[in-house]
Amino acid sequence: MGYRQRVLAKYERDRQGTRPVTILGIETSCDETSAAVIRGGKEILSNVISSQIEIHKRFGGVVPEVASRRHVENVNGVVDEALKQAGVTLDDIDAIGVTYGPGLVGALLVGVAWAKALSYAKGIPLIGVQHIAGHIYANFLSGGGEPPLIALVVSGGHTEIVYMPAHGVFEFLGRTRDDAAGEAYDKVARAMGLDYPGGPQIDRMAQSGNPEAFQFPRAWIDDESMDFSFSGLKSAVLNALHNAEQRGEEVNKEDVAASFQAAVVDVLVEKTVRAVKQTGVQNVVVAGGVAANKGLRARLTERAAKEGFGVHFPTLDLCTDNAAMIAAAAFPMYEYGRFHDLDLNAIASLSLTKWKDTPTI
Amino acid sequence: MPYLALDTSTQSLSVAVGDGEPGRPVRLLGEATTMLSRNHSVKMMPLLEGLLDNLDLQPEQLKGLVIGRGPGSYTGVRIAVTAAKALAYALNIPLIGVSSLDGMARAGQVTDALVVPMIDARRRQAYTAFYEQTAGQFLKIADDRLTTLDEIIKQINSRMIVRRLDKKPAQVLLLGDAAHLHRAELEEKLGEKARFVTPTQDFVRAAHLLEVGVPLLLAGESHDVETFAPEYLQLVEAEVKWLAKQAEAQGGAVT
């Protein structure tokens, strides 16, 4: 029997059974090698993450070739550990969800090559998963409500407001026109002399600073727009630091951090509220690394309560890259029966809205 | 007993299946190689699937894997190595990595010349290894390494002196993209000694990897599947710089 027949026969067989759907997730898009087992789309049986952060710290950022090499060394052990912790074997797996973009192409290729070979060896359906969709699905693993909803996506590479009418369907309402929010955090952190990754440190320092000490600009773009722009804000912070240095003044770094963070969070919260009002959706989820940001969590929660809509953040361990969210995002695709073929490729700039258009078997 | 070989470390994308039994030469059942694959990631699994389908084999019938572990393109070599790690894990079969240079050099295994495959590593450097026939056996006489074109020419010339003493012909068969790239210079500096294979033989063949790897697997040798990784022969540039900085910080004591 050929590969496609084997996959479809297994799908038919497994659909007839009563066992809840068990999906193996694999994630290697950046510097975390992760594998997870999810049952019924929402229950985490295991979520193993091997972080390379200590390795990349010495280089001041992720070195793609180093990350790719580590993924190859890590992937078998991480998957094996995920299966063991979940108490399952490959024979219990109904589908494999693997991140195929966006991300570092060499890093993505490791997960994709591994997942395809596994799919071929065992005739297990293969589902390529868009990484940002994974971040959004992290919410459903921690009690987030069902679509329709608005997803605020904030990370080192993304700042987007996404309308999600149904599972697996995404539409952009707004996106950044220049830097991503996380990118602005990293650049400001570097200018303040903080170690990589600097975002979480700014968040921590902001807790004890005065958010009104500096008047940094908020880019509203226009009244209707849900697009973002953070480059002006970033420049203003860098200027403030530079000017102080020129004058030989000691700046209060906590105040800078707090004022910068307030400017970012103001815009993120306001635009999210706009999206809720324009679509009439009652449910907001937050996704991406910046979803862990305390300032954002506090302000958006407070504002949602006031405006009367629901907001959900993933638990902190699900905010960073992990395979549980990838397996969770694969679940609706399994239900739809949309499987990728053995020619699945890594796509460095795979768009969220194009995900569902990739060819399937 | 079918064994599978894969190589994606260079321009060629090659998969082969052969039968192996102790004490007998590997019998090739089938091989598929493409030279135009711009994207081994997309093409490898379908090529492998097609070959096994043609041979009426299911993946679970495979008894072991032989993998070209480089040197070559970093991203390229990872495709076959990573896939092999998943296949070995899922099918619970042994895996052995062999040099991709072996898969190229064996095009010259019946000549009695020195055989030198060269994979281009830019900036007049190449990955290379030396081979020759001794007592009917095709042997590797200098291991895989990354070195400069000038150094390769120097080493070939000094091998020629040894070969004359051993009453072997003072000839060298050159293969690989780096041999092609520097052909004029190699001909000029090695003169009559230099021979080149035709393009139809000038690539890494998975069938050749079977010849090297299957006897090892039959003898019970294999790599640990979990830790198996490509042989890059080079650190990443950022690592080199970081190590140099560390050495400097330690007062330049490290030389």
Ligand SMILES: [Zn+2]
């Ligand atoms: Zn991410």
